[in-house]
Amino acid sequence: MSYECSINNSWNEWLAGVIDGDGCLLVSKSGYTSCEITMGLEDEHALAIIKQKLGGSIKLRSGVKALRYRLHNKKGMVELINRINGNIRHTSRIKQLDLICSILKINIKYPSDLTINNGWFSGFFDADGTITYSIKNNHPQLTISVTNKLLVDVVAFKDIFSGNIYYDKGQNGYYKWSIQSRIDI
Structure with a gap:
C-alpha cells in the first residue's frame, strides 16, 4: 500500500468514527440522501477539513454552541459513502448506511475487526x-x-x-x- 493510500485510509477511518459519534446519514421523504455532523464550536477546524475534502456547508446551530456540517449533493454523498463504507461501526449508523447504499446503488461493506492503528478510534474519540x-x-x-x-x-x-x-x-x-x-x- 502506498503512503498516500495509507493516509487516505486513516483519514477515511477517522471520518467514519466522527460520523459514528456525532453524525447521521439521512434519507428525506423525497428519497434524497444527506449526511449531517454536529459538533461543538471548538471542533470547527475538523468540520472545515471535512468540508474542504467533500464539499457541503457548515452552519451555526441556533441556541446552542455547536456547528452543523451538512452534505446533500449526490456526487458528494457517493464520494462520502465510498470513503466510509466498511469503516462505519455504530449500531444505528450501520442501518443508516445500509439504506443510503441501497438508494445510491452501492454495495454495503461491513467493518472488519479493529486494530490499535485504526483511525476510527481517533474519530470516535473526537x-x-x-x-x-x-x-x-x-x-x-x-x-x-x-x-x-x-x-x-x-x-x-x-x-x-x-x-x-x-x-x-x-x-x-x-x-x-x-x-x-x-x-x-
Missing part, C-alpha cells in the same frame, strides 16, 4: 471522548474516557486499550469506558 485531570490524594489523576448509549459501541475501546466500562444512569443512561492507570494511558 466525537464522544473526554480527557479530564483532577487531584486525588494529593496526586494528579488523568482520565481518558468515551461515552455512548450502547455498550457494543464502546466495548472496542476496552478490548484494545484495556480500562473499564460502567453504566451511568445520569442523562437517560449511557456507558462510559475509561482508563486512569499510567500503564493504560
Whole structure:
C-alpha cells in the first residue's frame, strides 16, 4: 500500500468514527440522501477539513454552541459513502448506511475487526471522548474516557486499550469506558 493510500485510509477511518459519534446519514421523504455532523464550536477546524475534502456547508446551530456540517449533493454523498463504507461501526449508523447504499446503488461493506492503528478510534474519540485531570490524594489523576448509549459501541475501546466500562444512569443512561492507570494511558 502506498503512503498516500495509507493516509487516505486513516483519514477515511477517522471520518467514519466522527460520523459514528456525532453524525447521521439521512434519507428525506423525497428519497434524497444527506449526511449531517454536529459538533461543538471548538471542533470547527475538523468540520472545515471535512468540508474542504467533500464539499457541503457548515452552519451555526441556533441556541446552542455547536456547528452543523451538512452534505446533500449526490456526487458528494457517493464520494462520502465510498470513503466510509466498511469503516462505519455504530449500531444505528450501520442501518443508516445500509439504506443510503441501497438508494445510491452501492454495495454495503461491513467493518472488519479493529486494530490499535485504526483511525476510527481517533474519530470516535473526537466525537464522544473526554480527557479530564483532577487531584486525588494529593496526586494528579488523568482520565481518558468515551461515552455512548450502547455498550457494543464502546466495548472496542476496552478490548484494545484495556480500562473499564460502567453504566451511568445520569442523562437517560449511557456507558462510559475509561482508563486512569499510567500503564493504560
